[in-house]
Amino acid sequence: MAEILFSSDIANNVKGKVVVMTGGAQGIGAATVSLLYERGAHVYFGDLDDAKGHQMVSHVQSGIPHSSGSVHFQKLDVRNYNQQLQLFKTAYEERGHVDIAISCAAVVEPTGWFGPDQLTLDAVETEPQPLKSAIDINLTSVVLFCRLAIAFMKADKDQTKSNDSSKSIVLISSIAGIVEAAGLFAYSASKHGIIGLMRSLRALASAKYNIRINAVCPWATDTQMIDNVRSIWDEHHLPLNAPKDVAQFITQLATDKSLSGKSVLVAGGRGFDTEEGIDRTMSEWFGPLTEEFWRGQKAFGTSVQYYLINMSPTFLVAGATGNTGRGVVTTLSELLKDNKTFSDYKILALTRSSSGAAAQKLARLPNVEVIEQNWVEITAEWLRERHVVRAFIASHNEPHHFAEESTFHLNALHAGVEYVVRISTTAANVRPDCPAYYPRTHWAIETLLSSHEFEKLKWTSLQPNVFTQFWLGPAASLIKTFRETGKQEPLRLMASEDAAVGPIDSNEVGVFAAHLLATEDINRHNEAKYVLNGPEDITGRQIVDLVEECIGTKVEDVIFKDMSFIDHAAAQTQHSKNVILSIKHAPETAWEGKCGVDTSSKEFLEIAPPKTTPAQMLETLVGDN
Incomplete structure (x- = not known):
């Protein structure tokens, strides 16, 4: 209990x-x-x-x-x-x-x-x-x-x-x-x-x-x-x-x-x-009859299932006010307007604070209900009660990630959810021997979902190589500080000086996820792992050029491949320091040139091609548009 x-x-x-x-x-x-x-x-x-x-x-x-x-x-x-x-x-x-x-x-x-x-x-x-x-x-x-x-x-x-x-x-x-x-x-x-x-x-x-x-x-x-x-x-x-x-x-x-x-x-x-x-513990005391029981409840219109078949089916968006979640909810609400197949569906937007500005904005969208709920506490019963048929989840990258996301998928399986779209990480890192710990977690989640035991739950993993907001954040910070004070701090970039990377706006990842959720034929996307990049590559040197164009002078001090923030995180963590420090290896595939726009999946480019360039995102981050 x-x-x-x-x-x-x-x-x-x-x-x-x-x-x-x-x-x-x-x-x-x-x-x-x-x-x-x-x-x-x-x-x-x-x-x-x-x-x-x-x-x-x-x-x-x-x-x-x-x-x-x-x-x-x-x-x-x-x-x-x-x-x-x-x-x-x-x-x-x-x-x-x-x-x-x-x-x-x-x-x-x-x-x-x-x-x-x-x-x-x-x-x-x-x-x-x-x-x-x-x-x-x-x-x-x-x-x-x-x-x-x-x-x-x-x-x-x-x-x-x-x-x-x-x-x-x-x-x-x-x-x-x-x-x-x-x-x-x-x-x-x-x-x-x-x-x-x-x-x-x-x-x-x-x-x-x-x-x-x-x-x-x-x-x-x-x-x-x-x-x-x-x-x-x-x-x-x-x-x-x-x-x-x-x-x-x-x-x-x-x-x-x-x-x-x-x-x-x-x-x-x-x-x-x-x-x-x-x-x-229902599957333990009901045994192999658990799934048959729920089918029977639905067939005879009794108990919870009576109301499920008489209420609107639901799209669940976990982390609705997060980087990708807002794009999912906003786009999905728009897609449902003229979609006859999903005309009676509603969107449950989960957030930890329903009183925030982002949550209140989402709550005003058609077919959207904002719920203050931590997704890690969701049970199979919770999903059944709300007739959740499709779900989006963007998990965290904490060391307990596997335990919490795998529990969510297990509950989704038991609740009869038909399709889940999830956010993974840099495609080249999702492998069992990645030095950084959290891509191995994503590999393990995808392996679990590919197993025979999970065959009734269809799924798609989205593998954005890097978010533009994250890649360009230090550049935007330097520009704003310089404009306010006329002074420069060292420009610490995770990017290498010459490797081309195609960073993507996190909102556009959400847009693509929404299109997948609203697809009638989900079978064509089942077990797919789509690689997502923005429309243009950019190197570390080109980021510096954009900064200098914005401030009208040379950047005094640039540190490429900077991962010092991980040292700060490791010093403060309650988890294993070795585990946290392993994150330093995560951008190595980007530095090796494995995260360019040429790696984008064709399905992504066909369904919801990205539009926001690095230069446009930098303008947004510094407030110029």
Whole structure:
């Protein structure tokens, strides 16, 4: 199971949010009301205990006097649909929107219903109302609560938030919803039902309404519900949650946009995602029937697959605001406009920060939804839920690159993704004996994808020899510094003085990737490794000439084949210094003349020929156009 850590910074995102909650007068619910109010939320909660509900309002208002939030209470029996409806109406009419809904009301049934004296023929003549009531409170009311929550969330009067995945539902289950709880028949059944409800809703709520839904499953918590077993708990020194511990994870799930469809077990104040473990090990406990299961789900229109076949297929762009990602998203959005085959497809643009200028610009493009998500955390279930059929990925070149990208491809394979376009590196370096470590990683990834086990996942590797922005960056920096100060620092170029290299604009790599993703016949590109260069070669000496033309004087000091920045990186790394220092060997193939424009693949030149010359890129980098 993956541990989920509470983040105070993320929890602060609840400020200004409108929260509707049932069961907030005591225990976990009361701790949650306090935490939400403390962090500036507007909390509307209901509870059957009228006296404790009003006491709770007074308690938080007097105990947290400087909160920017508010708290409202009304007496509520969750079995009464109209009372639940009125709670949502009050919040919506006063605030114009509902952002978060938390279902916390629950009871434990009296014991003995399956004891010998209750299983006589005379005893079973009478319907066991306490059992029925426990199910109604713990499960039936929660189903209705979720229906109301989604309706009021999607009715947000501020329609600019339609693509904001900050709206969420949090359901409170229990450890008794994960494992057996002997003697708690109605309670355990209902808490298992909460997990089933979350699983049944997570794809629908996310795909159709952009609402996240999660469940919290507390183990024993220091509330009145464990009074009967507290002495046993203490005697055996078992881990015990404080109500605030559980409240923190409720708030985390309510505010963390990266968490969706999770069941978080909270034990001893720590939280663990049980769904991740189930998803990761499914092929082990389902065995060879795993793929058949998903085909069956799709064929019969059940579970997650029902919503997948009724929602738009998706192109996934990992690293959408990166150097190549922006070109992919922008071009793909344009290509889909007049493409009948992909007219109903949407583009999921992944970024680590959806609030940045680049992300906001992409979010305004047709058919694009920007999601704040680190691609290394994506699971097969995540891909299935969003009906991802084609994907673009530009990984990093850190030493753990292979582990993370290979995991992504394995999840794509298991999720039924049909095609992946990936960014590799300098073509002449992608070999098992390359002295630099990261090209060997790309070779290993391509070898893995070429294996029999991965034959159902089609793929293409793009091998740009060098990005213009990187190759010319020091030249642009010298020009800008000279224009500002009239002084020159040494011009440190990675290029050799006389070897011709065809550097390519990273955006144009993205343009080509988008064309591949939008190709109807992907078979012709399957297992292809396309070499990408710009339209013109340039040597180190020619870079110096461009700089001198821009500054109107001679460059005083030039250092060719400069790799000193790698020494700085090695000195600061937490990885092996030998591994990082091996990067110094990466440009050797360029210095040997193996990275010129004559190495470009003909398919690249036919589909999306590059246009940006080194001189044009230098002008862009220094701000002259």
